[in-house]
Amino acid sequence: MTPAESVADRFPGVWKPNQASSVPLFEQLRLNIIERADNGTLAPGTRLPAVRNLAAELGVAPHTVARAYKELEAAGIVATRGRNGTVVCARDEAWSSLSAAAADFAAAAKAQGASFAEAVQLLAAAYDRE
Numbered sequence: 001m002t003p004a005e006s007v008a009d010r011f012p013g014v015w016k017p018n019q020a021s022s023v024p025l026f027e028q029l030r031l032n033i034i035e036r037a038d039n040g041t042l043a044p045g046t047r048l049p050a051v052r053n054l055a056a057e058l059g060v061a062p063h064t065v066a067r068a069y070k071e072l073e074a075a076g077i078v079a080t081r082g083r084n085g086t087v088v089c090a091r092d093e094a095w096s097s098l099s100a101a102a103a104d105f106a107a108a109a110k111a112q113g114a115s116f117a118e119a120v121q122l123l124a125a126a127y128d129r130e
Contacts, residue, residue: 011036011048017058023116025060029068037077037088038099044090048078 017028036042048054051069055062069086072078080086109119 011042011046012054012058017060026064026067026071029058029060029065030071033068033072033088034077034099035103037091042088044088046088047084048086048088050085 012032015032017025019025021028023031033042033048042048048069049057051065052062055065058065069078069080073080073086076089077091078086079089105123106119109122114122
């Protein structure tokens with residue numbers, strides 16, 4: 001942490017997963033990291049906390065954080081560099097545009113009262129049609 005950063009500026013800051021949500025905890029964490037990477041809050045090269053440290057801070061099982069990190073790595077959002085930890089990868093413009101469209105769809109689905117599962121079904125159907 002640099003002298004200019006406060007504790008609140010560090011990831012995850014004040015964010016906590018919603019234990020009452022139907023969205024799995026690992027998915028909430030994964031989506032939060034993607035959102036922050038897309039909006040620049042987590043700049044490329046930012047080192048994420050170690051799995052056990054983040055799990056303790058969020059009050060979740062280490063497996064939850066490990067699964068989120070694994071899926072983020074498979075998607076190219078983060079890279080795990082052994083002892084150097086997990087870092088945020090650079091994103092391109094196309095991905096940012098797609099993320100914005102997904103955010104718009106999620107907001108529209110919520111506004112219409114669709115559940116997460118229903119929204120995913122609609123997206124899958126649209127994806128299959130194209």
